[in-house]
Amino acid sequence: MLELRPNCETCDTDLPNGASAYICTFECTFCAPCAEGTHKRTCPNCGGDLQARPTRPERLLGKYPASTKRVVKKAG
Ligand SMILES: [Zn+2]
Numbered sequence: 036m037l038e039l040r041p042n043c044e045t046c047d048t049d050l051p052n053g054a055s056a057y058i059c060t061f062e063c064t065f066c067a068p069c070a071e072g073t074h075k076r077t078c079p080n081c082g083g084d085l086q087a088r089p090t091r092p093e094r095l096l097g098k099y100p101a102s103t104k105r106v107v108k109k110a111g
């Protein structure tokens with residue numbers, strides 16, 4: 036199951052469930068401007084491709100809540 040991390044690793048902008056976010060296979064998480072612009076849809080951590088993150092239906096968030104643990108890479 037996805038963690039649904041709450042922020043962009045590069046710029047620390049908020050990415051709540053439903054926001055336009057991108058993830059790699061290890062779920063490194065980025066906002067759209069960072070993923071498309073800065074990283075050219077390639078994960079800067081693992082080199083994998085970045086894909087649009089699926090949205091978790093609201094009715095399932097009670098049972099399967101999104102992660103609240105922020106992950107930020109200071110090096111960008
Ligand atoms: Zn960002």
Ligand SMILES: [Zn+2]
Nearest residue numbers: 059063078081
């Ligand atoms: Zn990655």
